[in-house]
Amino acid sequence: MADRQRVEVAGQAARADAFRALADRHLDASYRLAQVILGQRAEAEDATHDAFVSAWRNWSTLRDPELFEHWFDRILVNTCRSRLRHVSRRRTQDLLAESEFVASDAYGPTDDRELLWPAMARLAPDQRVVVALRFYRDLSIDQIAARLGVRPGTVKSRLHRALRVLRTALDQADPTRTLR
Amino acid sequence: MTEHDFEQRLRAGFRDAVDKAAPAGLRASIIAIPDGVSPTPQRRLTSGWRFPPINRFAPFALAATAVAVALLIGIGLLVRSSNFGPSPVPGPTHTKAALIAYIRSVDKPNNGSCYSPETTCPTNRLWIVGSDGRGAHELFPDGMGPQSSVTWSPDGTRLIYSDGSKFYVTDPSGSEPQVADTGCVAPCGSDVLGSLAFSSDGTQVVFTRNFTDGSNVIATMDLASGRVTELSSTAPAGGDLPGWSPDGKQIVFSRAGEKDTGGPIAPILAAVLVVDADGQNLRQISPATLAAEFAGWSPDGSWIVFTSPDAQHHDIYTVRPDGTDLRRLTTDGVSMAATWTPDGRILFARGSGDAGSGAPSFWTMDPDGANAAELMSGAVIGAARGDFQWTRPAWQPAGGPSIVPLPWTAAPAT
Numbered sequence: 001m002a003d004r005q006r007v008e009v010a011g012q013a014a015r016a017d018a019f020r021a022l023a024d025r026h027l028d029a030s031y032r033l034a035q036v037i038l039g040q041r042a043e044a045e046d047a048t049h050d051a052f053v054s055a056w057r058n059w060s061t062l063r064d065p066e067l068f069e070h071w072f073d074r075i076l077v078n079t080c081r082s083r084l085r086h087v088s089r090r091r092t093q094d095l096l097a098e099s100e101f102v103a104s105d106a107y108g109p110t111d112d113r114e115l116l117w118p119a120m121a122r123l124a125p126d127q128r129v130v131v132a133l134r135f136y137r138d139l140s141i142d143q144i145a146a147r148l149g150v151r152p153g154t155v156k157s158r159l160h161r162a163l164r165v166l167r168t169a170l171d172q173a174d175p176t177r178t179l180r
Numbered sequence: 181m182t183e184h185d186f187e188q189r190l191r192a193g194f195r196d197a198v199d200k201a202a203p204a205g206l207r208a209s210i211i212a213i214p215d216g217v218s219p220t221p222q223r224r225l226t227s228g229w230r231f232p233p234i235n236r237f238a239p240f241a242l243a244a245t246a247v248a249v250a251l252l253i254g255i256g257l258l259v260r261s262s263n264f265g266p267s268p269v270p271g272p273t274h275t276k277a278a279l280i281a282y283i284r285s286v287d288k289p290n291n292g293s294c295y296s297p298e299t300t301c302p303t304n305r306l307w308i309v310g311s312d313g314r315g316a317h318e319l320f321p322d323g324m325g326p327q328s329s330v331t332w333s334p335d336g337t338r339l340i341y342s343d344g345s346k347f348y349v350t351d352p353s354g355s356e357p358q359v360a361d362t363g364c365v366a367p368c369g370s371d372v373l374g375s376l377a378f379s380s381d382g383t384q385v386v387f388t389r390n391f392t393d394g395s396n397v398i399a400t401m402d403l404a405s406g407r408v409t410e411l412s413s414t415a416p417a418g419g420d421l422p423g424w425s426p427d428g429k430q431i432v433f434s435r436a437g438e439k440d441t442g443g444p445i446a447p448i449l450a451a452v453l454v455v456d457a458d459g460q461n462l463r464q465i466s467p468a469t470l471a472a473e474f475a476g477w478s479p480d481g482s483w484i485v486f487t488s489p490d491a492q493h494h495d496i497y498t499v500r501p502d503g504t505d506l507r508r509l510t511t512d513g514v515s516m517a518a519t520w521t522p523d524g525r526i527l528f529a530r531g532s533g534d535a536g537s538g539a540p541s542f543w544t545m546d547p548d549g550a551n552a553a554e555l556m557s558g559a560v561i562g563a564a565r566g567d568f569q570w571t572r573p574a575w576q577p578a579g580g581p582s583i584v585p586l587p588w589t590a591a592p593a594t
Contacts (some may be wrong), residue, residue, distance in 0.1 A: 016214035023210050030200035036194050052210045064446075078392075082373060085436070116193040135187060136194040136457050149367065150393035165185065 015059055022068045023052055030076050036132040037080040039117050047083050050080035051076040073147050077129050119169040127162035130155055206358075217438065277312040279352055280341055280527070280542065281319075281330045282573035284563040288324050302564075304571075306330055306341050308352060311575065313556035319354040328571060329375035334382045334580030342372040347585055350578070360418075362401055363408050363590025367391050371399070377423045386422045386431050391594075398422050398433055399593065403584035408593040411459035419453060421474060421572075425501070426481045430582040431455050432501075434473040434486065452486050454501060465503035472497070474572055476519045483547055485509075485518045485526055494569070496528055498547060508551030515542075517572035529574050530566035532558055540568055 026178050030051070034044035035174060055062075062071050106150045141159075145152040263589035273488035284307050287300040306327045313445060319339075320327075329342040333349075340349050340360060361383070362371045374388030380401075389399040389410060396418025398411045411431070419433035437450040452466040452475040466472035466486060474487040483498045493513035499506045509515075514531035521527050525544045532538035539558030 019214055020211050023213070024207070027207055027210060028200065029201045031206065033199070034196045035198040041199065045203065048202065049206060049209060053213055056213045078369065085373070116190070116197070131190070132194070135190040136198075138191070148393060152395060163186075166190070 018065060019056055019059060022065060022072075023055075024071060026069060027052075030072065033073070033132060033137060034076060034080055036136045037077070037128050038083060039120055047052075047079045048076065051079040054079065070147060074149070077148065081129060082127050083127045084128065115170050117126060119166045122165055122169050123162050127165070128156050130158045131166070134159060196378045212483075233479060236296065252440075274570050277310040277314070278336070278522075278578065279576040280309050280311055280573050281341075281352075281576070282309070282561065282563070282568075283328055283571040284561065286318060304328055304567075306339075307561070309561055311555065316560055316562060319350075329372070330574050331375060331377050331572075332576050333583045334380050334576050334577055335582045336576040336578045336580065340376055340378075342375070344372060345424045345432050347369075347372055347376055349583075358586045359562055360586060361588055361590050362387060362389075362399075363406065363593065364389065365592075368593075377421075378400060378583060379428045380426050380580065381382065382581040384424070384428065386424060388418050388420065388422060388433075390418070398431060398455065398503065400431070400587070401590060403588050406589040406591040408590055409459070409502050410583060410593050411455055412458045413462045414453075414455060421476075423476055424457075425477050425480060429457055430477075430501070430505075432458055432475045432477050432484055433473050436473070437471060440564060450489070452484065452499075454484075463503070465499055465501065466497075466505060470497070470506075474517055474519075476572075477501070478547060479522060479524050485520065487516045487518055487528075489516070489569075495551055496526070496549075507548070509545065510552075515543070516540075517568035518572065519572045520577045522577045527555070527573060528552075529563070529573065539563060539565065542573065 020078070027048070031044060031048045034047045034051075035041060038044050038047060051072070055072055067149060115117075120131070123131065129142055133139045133147065134141075139147070139154050141152050144155045148155070201371055204394060242555035258341060265266050275436075283304050285302040286305045288303040288305075290299050290301045303324070303402050304326045305323065306319045307316060308319055316500045317386045327341050327343055327584055329347075331340050332338070333340070338349050342348070342594055347360040347362065349360050349398060350357040358374075362376070364371045367388055369392040370390045371387050373390045373576045376385050376387040378385055384402055386398065389397050391397070397415040398419055399408055400411070401408045416435075417435055419435045422431050422433035432452065432454050434450060434452050437448045441592055449468070449471040450473045451468075452472040453462060453464050455462040465484065466475075471488050471490060472486045473489060477483075478485065482500070484501055485496065485498050488495050488497055494516035495508060495513060496510045496515050496518045497506060497508050509526070510528075512530070515528050516531075518526050518528040521544065527544050529540040531540050540561075541558040542555040542561060543552055544555050545553070
């Protein structure tokens with residue numbers, strides 16, 4: 001094997017090792033974020049996997065491993081958004097009916113979660129993304145804007161509209177519940 | 181409850197509901213990605229399989245096989261020239277029948293390309309079949325990744341399709357796919373989430389542009405100059421499956437609706453819209469009370485066909501381009517993915533079995549719904565239930581103008 005080939009092989013192995021290490025470290029958080037955005041475990045698993053495949057294919061565009069989380073979040077969010085867009089066209093399989101987060105025995109008695117996911121299913125994909133980043137990841141408006149590549153004002157307006165939809169849906173779903 | 185309390189409840193609700201750790205299978209699959217996925221997008225793979233070691237009998241076996249194949253070919257030619265019995269089934273590139281291109285799911289080896297405990301992944305791939313039902317085959321059988329959005333050039337010599345990251349142009353034999361650049365640069369995120377269609381004179385394409393902020397717009401590109409025009413009136417929702425009117429002056433497309441979750445917020449139905457090619461005069465032509473998608477303009481310009489879906493059923497309708505004279509052509513609830521043949525009939529997919537649960541077949545009918553007949557069975561096209569809920573087949577035109585040759589040099593959008 002020529003030196004040049006050895007260097008290339010070593011470089012490929014190093015890249016693969018770096019990818020595995022970062023993927024292992026960020027997988028759980030990424031999977032949780034995908035669950036919040038998509039509202040379904042199977043969809044979240046597929047989206048997380050697809051996002052990591054996309055990340056590997058575009059590995060050369062990651063200049064600084066320290067920026068992996070920001071860089072990968074954007075890939076994951078775009079993957080989730082794309083899946084939601086397709087799901088919205090799958091009328092034969094209602095996302096709400098598929099949601100495993102609704103009234104599951106695994107979560108015990110009926111509580112806020114039973115109301116939250118049907119309400120989330122009413123949001124547009126972009127609204128779900130900002131709600132997840134704001135109230136699950138606890139990112140600031142500016143941080144969300146930076147991750148999504150949009151203006152802070154855009155994030156604010158999406159968030160405002162999303163919260164209004166959530167409040168309306170939750171109020172009308174069950175006014176006696178705590179999530180009002 | 182104050183706004184702050186409400187937001188805290190949201191945080192608690194999310195925190196309690198999601199699984200904390202990713203499943204072990206998902207982790208293993210992701211860790212294995214560098215072993216099984218090419219670091220660059222796959223287009224058309226050569227054989228991904230290693231040949232087994234050659235043993236000492238291999239050369240003799242190969243020679244014997246070659247002799248046997250030669251004998252079989254010779255016998256086949258003799259039979260064919262003597263008109264003894266039926267001819268061998270020709271590949272569609274050898275038949276004079278027009279071709280139909282379509283997307284169907286195929287089981288591909290699971291080498292990390294999808295997360296599944298199975299050894300195969302159902303993958304959408306580009307297929308071709310003669311309109312006489314002969315020679316159905318996958319155009320790139322060695323490929324592994326998903327493909328979508330297949331369309332013909334007006335002269336029927338070129339096919340354009342997407343692999344999810346780029347559009348490619350090839351010929352019906354699948355030789356030498358070339359990348360078709362539509363000039364997507366930030367803030368454009370992707371031009372290939374939807375489909376692309378040629379104008380009938382072959383000088384322009386129309387497609388859906390997706391921006392990084394999630395908004396969409398219908399865009400056109402003049403192939404000679406590379407000038408891309410974003411039809412801002414169609415933003416931010418954009419639309420799906422845009423197509424041209426035969427005179428190239430208008431564009432028809434559909435727009436996804438919002439789901440009916442049975443709650444207090446009324447659903448928004450999917451709709452068919454028409455816009456002038458310069459972005460002016462955007463209007464909805466499908467009724468406000470009828471979900472409508474998969475729109476296509478008839479070759480003579482007089483009708484627009486579309487599919488109306490609801491939770492369980494799909495049926496085909498036509499309407500005049502000005503939104504009048506709505507006609508329901510099917511009532512079986514399992515007819516979908518309608519498009520036009522070059523001679524002005526409607527090609528569509530029709531589910532079989534109870535409530536369309538079986539394999540779909542291709543049918544044709546007149547523009548008024550008369551003379552509906554099966555063109556080829558589900559066994560011929562090999563598609564699965566659901567394959568045509570997202571895509572539609574494309575019938576090869578003949579005799580139209582050729583497109584501007586690649587490479588296209590896209591200019592900044594205006």
